[in-house]
Amino acid sequence: MSAKSNRYTPETAAVRAFVDPEMGTQAISPSMVMSVNHCFDPQQGAFSAQGVEDLSEAPYLYAGWSNPTVDQLEQRLAHLEGAEACLTTATGMAAIAGLFLSLLKQGDHLIISDVCYAGVYEFATQVLPDYGITVTAVDTSDITQVLSEVRKNTKLVHIETPSNPLLTLTDIKALASELKKSGTLLSVDATFSTPVITKPLAFGADFVVHSLTKFINGHGDVLGGAILGSKSHLNQVRARAGVYLGATLSAQSAWLIMRGMETLYPRMKTLCSSALSLATWLEHHPRVKRVLYPGLASHHQFALAQQQMTLFGGIIAFQVDDIDLIQQRFVNESHVFYYAFSIGHQRSLAVAMKTDELDQSTYHFTEEKRAAFRAFAGDGVIRLSIGLEATEDLQQELEHLLR
Structure with a gap:
C-alpha cells in the first residue's frame, strides 16, 4: 500500500x-x-x-x-x-x-x-x-x-x-x-x-x-x-x-x-456493538436508575451523537439503587469484569465512581456544579469498559451482580 x-x-x-x-x-x-x-x-x-x-x-x-x-x-x-x-x-x-x-x-x-x-x-x-x-x-x-x-x-x-x-x-x-x-x-x-x-x-x-x-x-x-x-x-x-x-x-x-x-477497527466495532446491546438491556433493569450512553435514545444528546459519532463507544455509565452494595459485588463476585481503573482493554473492566469521592479528590464542586453533576450521576455511577468477551457472557454476569 x-x-x-x-x-x-x-x-x-x-x-x-x-x-x-x-x-x-x-x-x-x-x-x-x-x-x-x-x-x-x-x-x-x-x-x-x-x-x-x-x-x-x-x-x-x-x-x-x-x-x-x-x-x-x-x-x-x-x-x-x-x-x-x-x-x-x-x-x-x-x-x-x-x-x-x-x-x-x-x-x-x-x-x-x-x-x-x-x-x-x-x-x-x-x-x-x-x-x-x-x-x-x-x-x-x-x-x-x-x-x-x-x-x-x-x-x-x-x-x-x-x-x-x-x-x-x-x-x-x-x-x-x-x-x-x-x-x-x-x-x-x-x-x-x-x-x-x-x-x-x-x-x-x-x-x-x-x-x-x-x-x-x-x-x-x-x-x-x-x-x-x-x-x-x-x-x-x-x-x-x-x-x-x-x-x-x-x-x-x-x-x-x-x-x-492494526486491529483497532474490528475491535471497536465489536465492543461498541456489545456496549449498545448491554446499555439497552441495563436501561430496563429494575435495579438500574439511569444509563448514560450516547447510543441510547434516552441520552439527552442522542441527536448530536448521531451526527458526530459513527459508533457510540465502548464505555457505559449507570446509576444503581445501592452503589456500595453493587460495588462490593463487582469487587468480590465478578469473574468476567475486572474491577480496575482504566478503559479500552480487550478485557472488560468495571469501577464505581462515587460523586462525593470525585468531589473531594478532584473537582471540589461549587454547590451549583455539584447539583448539576448529581443530576446525571446521583450518588455515583458504575463505569463499564466493554471488552471483547461475548455479549451474552457479559450480560449474564451483570444479571448476577445486579440481582
Whole structure:
C-alpha cells in the first residue's frame, strides 16, 4: 500500500499505511529500532532543537528527540486522524501537559471541561495557576457557557467528548466555528471515541489528543499518548514538549501500540456493538436508575451523537439503587469484569465512581456544579469498559451482580 494513498478505507489504512516489507529481509511486521544513538556527520553541523523549523525532518541523532519506530507510529496515527502531523509521548497525561505547556504562558487563559479525566482537571486547576495561567472549568456540552467565558487572553479551550465519566458530548463543529472568530484554539481529547468513531480535526478542531494506553493500543500492556494537528502547530509543540519535557515514547512502546492499532477497527466495532446491546438491556433493569450512553435514545444528546459519532463507544455509565452494595459485588463476585481503573482493554473492566469521592479528590464542586453533576450521576455511577468477551457472557454476569 502506498504510504500516502487516500484511496483505501480507514480500516485498510489502519493495517497497511506506512508499512512495507523491510529491505533485505522482506519482513512484513515493522522492525523495532531500539538504538538510543545514531551516527552523524559533524560536517553537516551539530544538531540542536534551536533553529530547526521542523524537528520531524531532522536527521536521527538521539532517541530523546526522534526514533524511526516512533516516527512510523506518528505517521500512521496522523494518517488515521487525517492530520498533517503527530507527536507521541510516554503517556496520555504527558500529551496533555506537553500541549498545555507548549501553548500557554503566564497571563494566558485556559478553558476546560468541568467534568473530565481527573488527572487533566487536577493538572489544569492545581498546577497551571502556579505558572500564572488562569483556568476556568465550564460545562462544555453547553457552548453558550463556553463562549461566555472566552476572554481576550483565552488561548485554548480543551474538551473531552464523550466526557469521563458522564459521557456528555460537545458539538465540536459548532464550538470550533465560534472559537475561530476570536482566534482561540480548540483541542479535543478523543480517547473515548478514537478515530473510528469521531475525527475532531474534520469538524474544525485544532488539536486532537489521545491516551494511546486505552483503545488505540487496546491490550492494556503499554502506556502512550499522542497530539495531532497541523504541521505548524505540531512544530511548535514538538520543539518544546518533544525536546524539553523528556516524556519521550520508547521504541518498544511505539511498536506495541502499532501492533494494537492494526486491529483497532474490528475491535471497536465489536465492543461498541456489545456496549449498545448491554446499555439497552441495563436501561430496563429494575435495579438500574439511569444509563448514560450516547447510543441510547434516552441520552439527552442522542441527536448530536448521531451526527458526530459513527459508533457510540465502548464505555457505559449507570446509576444503581445501592452503589456500595453493587460495588462490593463487582469487587468480590465478578469473574468476567475486572474491577480496575482504566478503559479500552480487550478485557472488560468495571469501577464505581462515587460523586462525593470525585468531589473531594478532584473537582471540589461549587454547590451549583455539584447539583448539576448529581443530576446525571446521583450518588455515583458504575463505569463499564466493554471488552471483547461475548455479549451474552457479559450480560449474564451483570444479571448476577445486579440481582
